[in-house]
Amino acid sequence: MASAPPPDHAPGVKRLVVLVSGTGSNLQALLDTIEEQGPERYGARVVAVGADREGITGLERARAAGIPTFVCRVKDHPDRAAWDLALAGATAAHAPDLVVSAGFMKIVGKEFLDRFGGRFVNTHPALLPSFPGAHGVRDALAYGAKVTGCTVHFVDYGVDTGPIIAQGVVEIREDDSPEGEAALHARIKDVERALLVEVVGRLARHGYRIEGRKVLVP
């Protein structure tokens, strides 16, 4: 059972739990915007950051901002289902309105999705449904695509298959070599950070409906 929001929770300001596995630059973009605009104007605030591993910059960023963190490692649990249950419990303890997967490199399971389905947002570094999975940038480069980008979508029971909220396009240049994955990913992330911040704010402020594959934000 999710705990009640703390007393300082302003009405209308949505509670975000952000899940990270790495650098956390998307998390930082959310934190910076909420700091600049204020949670009331932005429509949300980050109440906790969760990770599947210790020692990552994403956690450092959260701690530097004074945000509670939790770490839920697969290897600390007897199996994947137990990990999934623990992750769902640790997330629910912060009573989120929305959960944001911002570079969280684990596929969550049924328990997590039963609890947070329809309010679990992921950002992926490719134009879905092309190039799902853990290597979206590399796969688009290797395929010889001319454009790629990023997709912000709700998570469903498949891998990167949920309803799309918004996408941003990034050109793949003639001089993007197969070894140039990092440079292309950096250009994608420039677009991605702005898109994620914009989308999460819009969902928080306006609410939304999911009708089949369509996400409708009034």
Ligand code: GAR
């Ligand atoms: C982002 O580009 C995100 O789309 C990607 O990891 C990066 C995280 O960057 N996620 C995936 O590839 C998930 N399949 P960040 O840690 O700097 O926010």
